[in-house]
Amino acid sequence: MNIVVAQSGGPTCAINASLLGVFRHAGKYGEIDKVFGSVNGIEGLIYGNLVNMSDIITTDDDIELIRQTPSTVLGSCRYKLPDYKKEPEVYEKIVNNMKKNDISAFFYIGGNDSMDTVMKLDAYFKANGIDIKAIGIPKTIDNDLPETDHTPGFGSAAKYVATTMQEITRDSSVYSIPSVTIVEIMGRDTGWLTASSALLRVNGESAPHLIYLSEKPFSCKQFIADVKRVQKKHGAVIVALSEGVELNPDEIEENFQSGKNDIFGHKYLAGVARSLEKIVTKEIGCKVRSIELNVMQRCSSHLSSKRDITEAERIGGAAISAMLEGKTGVMMAFKRVSEHPYNVKIEAVDVNLVANRVKYFPTKWINKKGNDVTKDAINYCLPLIQGEQNFRMKNGIPQHYVLRTALPGKK
Amino acid sequence: MNIVVAQSGGPTCAINASLLGVFRHAGKYGEIDKVFGSVNGIEGLIYGNLVNMSDIITTDDDIELIRQTPSTVLGSCRYKLPDYKKEPEVYEKIVNNMKKNDISAFFYIGGNDSMDTVMKLDAYFKANGIDIKAIGIPKTIDNDLPETDHTPGFGSAAKYVATTMQEITRDSSVYSIPSVTIVEIMGRDTGWLTASSALLRVNGESAPHLIYLSEKPFSCKQFIADVKRVQKKHGAVIVALSEGVELNPDEIEENFQSGKNDIFGHKYLAGVARSLEKIVTKEIGCKVRSIELNVMQRCSSHLSSKRDITEAERIGGAAISAMLEGKTGVMMAFKRVSEHPYNVKIEAVDVNLVANRVKYFPTKWINKKGNDVTKDAINYCLPLIQGEQNFRMKNGIPQHYVLRTALPGKK
Numbered sequence: 001m002n003i004v005v006a007q008s009g010g011p012t013c014a015i016n017a018s019l020l021g022v023f024r025h026a027g028k029y030g031e032i033d034k035v036f037g038s039v040n041g042i043e044g045l046i047y048g049n050l051v052n053m054s055d056i057i058t059t060d061d062d063i064e065l066i067r068q069t070p071s072t073v074l075g076s077c078r079y080k081l082p083d084y085k086k087e088p089e090v091y092e093k094i095v096n097n098m099k100k101n102d103i104s105a106f107f108y109i110g111g112n113d114s115m116d117t118v119m120k121l122d123a124y125f126k127a128n129g130i131d132i133k134a135i136g137i138p139k140t141i142d143n144d145l146p147e148t149d150h151t152p153g154f155g156s157a158a159k160y161v162a163t164t165m166q167e168i169t170r171d172s173s174v175y176s177i178p179s180v181t182i183v184e185i186m187g188r189d190t191g192w193l194t195a196s197s198a199l200l201r202v203n204g205e206s207a208p209h210l211i212y213l214s215e216k217p218f219s220c221k222q223f224i225a226d227v228k229r230v231q232k233k234h235g236a237v238i239v240a241l242s243e244g245v246e247l248n249p250d251e252i253e254e255n256f257q258s259g260k261n262d263i264f265g266h267k268y269l270a271g272v273a274r275s276l277e278k279i280v281t282k283e284i285g286c287k288v289r290s291i292e293l294n295v296m297q298r299c300s301s302h303l304s305s306k307r308d309i310t311e312a313e314r315i316g317g318a319a320i321s322a323m324l325e326g327k328t329g330v331m332m333a334f335k336r337v338s339e340h341p342y343n344v345k346i347e348a349v350d351v352n353l354v355a356n357r358v359k360y361f362p363t364k365w366i367n368k369k370g371n372d373v374t375k376d377a378i379n380y381c382l383p384l385i386q387g388e389q390n391f392r393m394k395n396g397i398p399q400h401y402v403l404r405t406a407l408p409g410k411k
Numbered sequence: 412m413n414i415v416v417a418q419s420g421g422p423t424c425a426i427n428a429s430l431l432g433v434f435r436h437a438g439k440y441g442e443i444d445k446v447f448g449s450v451n452g453i454e455g456l457i458y459g460n461l462v463n464m465s466d467i468i469t470t471d472d473d474i475e476l477i478r479q480t481p482s483t484v485l486g487s488c489r490y491k492l493p494d495y496k497k498e499p500e501v502y503e504k505i506v507n508n509m510k511k512n513d514i515s516a517f518f519y520i521g522g523n524d525s526m527d528t529v530m531k532l533d534a535y536f537k538a539n540g541i542d543i544k545a546i547g548i549p550k551t552i553d554n555d556l557p558e559t560d561h562t563p564g565f566g567s568a569a570k571y572v573a574t575t576m577q578e579i580t581r582d583s584s585v586y587s588i589p590s591v592t593i594v595e596i597m598g599r600d601t602g603w604l605t606a607s608s609a610l611l612r613v614n615g616e617s618a619p620h621l622i623y624l625s626e627k628p629f630s631c632k633q634f635i636a637d638v639k640r641v642q643k644k645h646g647a648v649i650v651a652l653s654e655g656v657e658l659n660p661d662e663i664e665e666n667f668q669s670g671k672n673d674i675f676g677h678k679y680l681a682g683v684a685r686s687l688e689k690i691v692t693k694e695i696g697c698k699v700r701s702i703e704l705n706v707m708q709r710c711s712s713h714l715s716s717k718r719d720i721t722e723a724e725r726i727g728g729a730a731i732s733a734m735l736e737g738k739t740g741v742m743m744a745f746k747r748v749s750e751h752p753y754n755v756k757i758e759a760v761d762v763n764l765v766a767n768r769v770k771y772f773p774t775k776w777i778n779k780k781g782n783d784v785t786k787d788a789i790n791y792c793l794p795l796i797q798g799e800q801n802f803r804m805k806n807g808i809p810q811h812y813v814l815r816t817a818l819p820g821k822k
Contacts, residue, residue, distance in 0.1 A: 011582050040587045071581035078586070162808050163713055170482035170811060171422050171710035175489070176451045176820070202806045204813065294702045299582035302574055302714060305807065385807035395613045396716065396796035397573050400581060402615065409587070 001104045002034040003323070004050065007139075008041035008110035008117070009078070011071035012153030013301040014312035015139050016401075018109045019073060020066055021316020022137070023053050029324065036101060039407045041077035041110070042117055045094045049409030050101060056403060065401035067309060068389055070301035073401065081117050084124040091124045098132060105133040105323045109316070111140035111151070115331055115355040122329035122351065135319045136331035136351050139312075141298045143192035146359040147349040148333035152315060153298070155308030155384035158196035160300045161185060162385060164293060165240065166200045169207040172289070173236045179287040180227055180237045180280050183208070184273035186297050188244040191215050191361045193297065195373045196381045197240035207238035214244030215361050216370040221255050223276065224283050226371050231286070243292075245272050257282050302398045306387025311344070318346040342383035412515045413445040414734070415461065418550075419452035419521035419528070420489070422482035423564030424712040425723035426550045427812075429520045430484060431477055432727020433548070434464050440735060447512060450818045452488035452521070453528055456505045460820030461512060467814060476812035478720060479800055481712035484812065492528050495535040502535045509543055516544040516734045520727070522551035522562070526742055526766040533740035533762065546730045547742035547762050550723070552709045554603035557770040558760040559744035563726060564709070566719030566795035569607035571711045572596060573796060575704060576651065577611045580618040583700070584647040590698040591638055591648045591691050594619070595684035597708050599655040602626050602772045604708065606784045607792045608651040618649035625655030626772050627781040632666050634687065635694050637782050642697070654703075656683050668693050713809045717798025722755070729757040753794035 005022045007015050019037075026032045035053040038044030056073070057063060066073055084091045098106070106121060108114050118136040125132050138145050141157035165183060172181040185194040191213025198211060209230045212218055230237045253260040256279055263275050273290035280288045311334070319332045330348035337343050365377040392399045416433045418426050430448075437443045446464040449455030467484070468474060477484055495502045509517070517532060519525050529547040536543050549556050552568035576594060583592040596605040602624025609622060620641045623629055641648045664671040667690055674686050684701035691699045722745070730743045741759035748754050776788040803810045 011585050040585075043587060069581060070578050072585045075587060076585040159807055164707060164711070166808060166811060167481050167710040167712060168706060170480060171706045174422050174451075174483050174487040176454060176486060199806075200808055203808055203810065289706070291705045291707075292703065295579060295582045295700070296575060296702075296707070299578040300575070301578060382806065387807070388804065393799065395610075395793065396570055396798070397577060397611055397614055399614065400577060 001031060002036060002102045003032055003105040003107065004036040004038050004045065004098065004103045005053070005107040005109070006038035006041045006044060007072040007074050007076050008108060008114040009076060009140065010111070010298060011076065012139055012141050012298050013070045013156035013304040014152040014308050015109055016066045016069055016073050017309045017312035018137050018139060018152055018316035020063060021313040022107050022320060023057060024063070025317030025320040029320070031324065036103060037074045039409050040075040042079055042081065042094070042108070043077045044409065045097050046090060047409055048097050049407065050097065051407055062401060064392060065399055067313070068301055068391055068398060069401040070299040073403070075407065078113070080113055081120045084120060094121070095130060095132070104131065105135065107135050107137060107319050109137040109139050111142065112145060112354070112356055112358065115145070115351050118331065119329065119351045119355040133323050133328035135323055135328065136354070137316055137319050138331060138333065141193060142187055142190055144190040144358050144360070145354055146357045147331065147353050149336040149344060150334060150384055152308060152312035154192065156301065156304035157193055157297050158199065158381050159305045159385035160297055160303050161193055161196050161293065162199035163303055165197045165208060165238070166203070166205060168291065169200070169205060169238050172238060177287055178231050178235050180231070180239065180284070182239045182241055182273045182276050182288070182290045184241050184243050184271055184290065184292045186293065187214055187242045189214055189358055191242045194240050194242040195361055195365070195377045198373050198378050199381055199385065202378060202382060206234065208240040209234055209237050210371045211240045211373055212242065212245050212371060213361055213366060214242040215363065216366060218245045218247065220247060220251055220279060224279070227280065228284065241273055241276070243272060247272065247275060302391060304389055305385045306389050307384060309389060315346055322348045339379070412442060413447060413513045414443055414516040414518065415447040415449050415456065415509065415514045416464070416518040416520070417449035417452045417455060418483040418485050418487050419519060419525040420487060420551065421522070421709060422487065423550055423552050423709050424481045424567035424715040425563040425719050426520055427477045427480055427484050428720045428723035429548050429550060429563055429727035431474060432724040433518050433731060434468060435474070436728030436731040440731070442735065447514060448485045450820050451486040453490055453492065453505070453519070454488045455820065456508050457501060458820055459508050460818065461508065462818055473812060475803060476810060478724070479712055479802055479809060480812040481710040484814070486818065489524070491524055492531045495531060505532070506541060506543070515542065516546065518546050518548060518730050520548040520550050522549070522553065523556060523765070523767055523769065526556070526762050529742065530740065530762045530766040544734050544739035546734055546739065547765070548727055548730050549742060549744065552604060553598055553601055555601040555769050555771070556765055557768045558742065558764050560747040560755060561745060561795055563719060563723035565603065567712065567715035568604055568708050569610065569792050570716045570796035571708055571714050572604055572607050572704065573610035574714055576608045576619060576649070577614070577616060579702065580616060580649050583649060588698055589642050589646050590700070591642070591650065591695065593650045593652055593684045593687050593699070593701045595652050595654050595682055595701065595703045597704065598625055598653045600625055600769055602653045605651050605653040606772055606776070606788045609784050609789050610792055610796065613789060613793060617645065619651040620645055620648050621782045622651045622784055623653065623656050623782060624772055624777060625653040626774065627777060629656045629658065631658055631662055631690060635690070638691065638695065652684055652687070654683060658683065658686060713802060715800055716796045717800050718795060720800060726757055733759045750790070
């Protein structure tokens with residue numbers, strides 16, 4: 001039998017490691033002949049853009065380089081499958097392309113939306129008596145998938161955030177004048193990655209002095225009061241802020257010189273950190289800088305967590321084992337079985353419990369004032385950022401895996 | 412005799428290595444008793460905030476950690492000395508604090524403005540028959556100091572820019588749709604650092620596909636034409652752009668749907684890349700993202716160039732030797748004596764030739780269309796990013812040197 005694997009959603013540093021996990025583990029079993037890669041996620045199966053993974057991973061060098069290359073070797077997509085009862089044509093195309101290639105299992109590495117694809121395909125297969133298995137492999141820097149202790153990609157992103165926040169802290173403390181530095185961190189709905197900025201306290205740093213997550217209502221007035229209070233003690237205030245933090249237009253209108261329209265025009269143009277920069281400038285008048293960590297959070301593989309990459313590869317392999325045990329309609333998940341020493345086991349969980357659901361950052365790990373996280377949050381994140389990859393450099397720059405020929409359907 | 416050293420201007424990854432160079436090299440000579448550090452640049456000498464460097468660098472561990480810690484251990488300032496003929500009081504305060512501590516030489520690690528301080532102090536000392544020497548040690552990620560082949564700090568920043576551009580390139584190429592990613596790189600007046608993004612072509616990348624430097628007049632209309640042309644070939648277009656690139660209000664008014672006020676409001680709020688993002692969205696309509704590399708360019712010491720750090724320490728040491736040879740009113744400078752193998756020697760140059768002057772990126776290294784740099788630019792930058800520091804980590808995060816007690820005058 002043959003199988004197919006695809007990558008979907010936003011890139012991370014670990015998604016290629018999971019691809020390797022699937023490919024290499026499949027190679028250990030005589031039952032599996034070919035591992036196909038679907039180009040640009042599920043789109044490749046719709047349009048017939050498949051590649052034999054053995055054609056693109058041919059040497060030990062390829063394996064080593066793919067492991068240290070961020071983003072997706074096979075490309076990605078943001079495609080959401082329609083309801084199969086209303087639009088069965090897309091499903092028929094997928095099944096045709098699978099049958100044409102003798103494919104009997106589909107592995108999808110991705111986040112919430114990708115698990116929706118796994119769930120829908122599995123339901124379609126079952127409803128139509130098609131013997132093809134569908135298995136999800138988690139991936140997202142947002143760490144917001146239910147039923148798993150954490151998601152591959154999060155550990156490397158957290159290591160980047162903690163390291164960079166520490167460097168920004170050094171950078172922001174050089175002058176003798178008071179200042180505020182507001183760092184905007186990815187996470188539209190959840191604050192996991194923003195919370196990971198607290199990790200640098202393990203090394204004795206007081207920064208970040210204030211942490212605001214997407215999960216909590218945000219008061220601009222309280223924020224200004226927090227900053228003023230912290231500034232008395234620390235001079236150079238460092239703030240970590242989820243991109244999903246929402247400003248309240250009415251509160252702005254009532255309390256600030258820059259009115260609602262002014263600030264919300266800002267927010268639309270340049271994100272929440274930049275809007276708060278403007279408010280701090282007007283209300284406190286000190287030196288202010290806003291910084292967006294942007295895509296560097298998800299693609300800085302030169303700083304990836306070795307544990308994250310290792311686990312990502314392992315969970316890809318575990319998906320193959322689960323399929324061979326007959327499982328389908330599942331997502332592979334980590335269960336933390338021990339804290340000291342840190343240890344996880346991998347289980348298969350019902351994908352219906354994951355798809356389209358969000359695991360929020362626990363309220364009990366946010367302090368009462370809503371401007372910091374607790375020690376529990378730090379303890380949770382700490383094991384996930386451990387270890388550095390032994391990186392291969394070329395001409396002073398990390399060496400990346402780059403395809404030798406274009407993938408079908410990809411320019 | 413005693414000496415004093417200070418750090419000034421914007422932080423870099425290498426400025427602490429130069430501090431170590433001064434401190435450690437001074438320790439080799441019996442003539443030099445104490446090395447003082449002036450807190451917050453020249454301000455420390457004005458207000459009497461000096462620290463004995465032996466009190467803050469006490470162990471081999473301290474040395475190793477300072478070398479891998481970005482920004483300035485002694486703090487920094489943006490203070491510009493007044494004309495001594497008009498306001499001699501500041502100079503008198505500085506000289507009093509120097510004499511009180513038996514200081515006979517002043518070492519200033521910094522950029523153009525800091526060299527202005529060295530020049531003015533030296534002129535004041537000479538005019539008043541004061542036997543104190545003033546020596547500049549170059550530092551700036553902008554690489555815009557005349558009379559030196561390059562400046563410490565630039566190599567590490569260039570390594571960060573090239574590495575990050577490569578990772579952004581991977582990240583931006585995942586989807587099957589056309590896109591534009593505009594990366595804004597530091598350099599208000601000069602494009603050295605933006606040009607260094609071309610380094611990743613040495614590893615076979617085609618990105619960045621377009622490079623615009625501060626030195627060349629920028630046409631928005633030409634930019635849109637360039638992007639459209641490149642997009643036909645590459646799909647996901649990667650643009651490197653100096654923060655100093657200037658948009659022409661009249662050109663915008665004449666050619667674009669978003670009028671002058673719209674775009675210039677934007678630029679004021681959020682930088683040139685974000686303004687161009689808006690123009691591309693309206694004119695081309697594809698997926699667009701703007702990214703500011705922000706302070707991470709100057710403080711990501713986890714990715715510093717070993718050659719840069721080594722040279723920064725070496726040039727700090729050379730400043731001590733120059734002082735002992737009787738030199739004053741000079742800046743230490745690199746002269747590239749050989750390309751293959753790369754080799755530099757260190758000379759002392761007249762600080763009057765450096766202060767308040769700017770070394771622009773050579774026009775002959777910019778292509779005719781003004782949207783790329785030549786192979787010469789790549790060859791120039793390549794040796795400067797070579798080698799990685801052997802980094803000490805703690806809890807999965809780089810370990811930084813942090814002062815055990817507060818510096819005088821610093822909170």
